[in-house]
Amino acid sequence: MSSNKIVINPLAATTMAPLKTKKQRRHWLRPYYQPFFYAALPLSLLTLIFTFFFRNFLPPQIPLFYTLLQTKDKLVTREWIFILPALALGINFVHFLVIYFARHYDTTLIKVFEYITIFIQALILATLLRIILIVI
Numbered sequence: 001m002s003s004n005k006i007v008i009n010p011l012a013a014t015t016m017a018p019l020k021t022k023k024q025r026r027h028w029l030r031p032y033y034q035p036f037f038y039a040a041l042p043l044s045l046l047t048l049i050f051t052f053f054f055r056n057f058l059p060p061q062i063p064l065f066y067t068l069l070q071t072k073d074k075l076v077t078r079e080w081i082f083i084l085p086a087l088a089l090g091i092n093f094v095h096f097l098v099i100y101f102a103r104h105y106d107t108t109l110i111k112v113f114e115y116i117t118i119f120i121q122a123l124i125l126a127t128l129l130r131i132i133l134i135v136i
Contacts, residue, residue, distance in 0.1 A: 033099065035111070035114040035115065035118060036092075036095070036096065036099060036114050036117060036118075039118045039121075040092055040095070040114070040117045040118045040121050041092060043088070043118065043121035043122055043124075043125050044085070044088040044089055044091075044092050044121050044124075046125060047084060047085045047088045047121070047124055047125045047128055048085040048088070048089070050125075050128055050129065050132065051081055051082060051084065051085045051128065054132050054136070055078065055081065057132075057136055058078040058081065058132070058135055058136070059078070059135055060077065060078060061075040061076070061077065061078070062075065062076060062077075062078050062080070062081060062131060062135050063075055063076075063131065063134065063135070064076045064080050064081070064083070064131065081128070081131065084124055084127060084128045085128075087124060088121055088124045088125075091117065091120055091121070091124075092117070092121070095113065095114075095117040098113065099113060099114065
């Protein structure tokens with residue numbers, strides 16, 4: 001006569017991972033957004049802040065386009081300086097959407113895209129500072 005006994009391993013309960021609480025599961029910033037929020041958005045906001053701060057110090061005509069051949073086409077009114085922060089915020093919005101919809105794909109691709117976004121924001125900020133430093 002064989003007895004069918006169920007053997008319970010006392011160590012099995014201790015080797016199982018504890019269930020995560022709701023607070024541990026939902027972090028306010030997902031890992032694939034961290035470079036975006038910690039670098040790209042501050043650069044974009046810094047561009048906007050510099051534009052508003054230096055707007056009153058700019059002359060009525062500023063050089064915005066350096067690659068045009070005619071001298072008269074290089075100068076624009078100082079309100080055109082707002083193109084740079086608008087461009088920065090627009091690029092951030094589009095790249096945020098791309099990162100959000102591509103979050104299920106390869107993380108290396110998302111990281112490269114995030115660093116390209118940061119590089120573009122740094123270039124826009126450098127362009128703005130160059131224009132400001134030339135005319136002031």
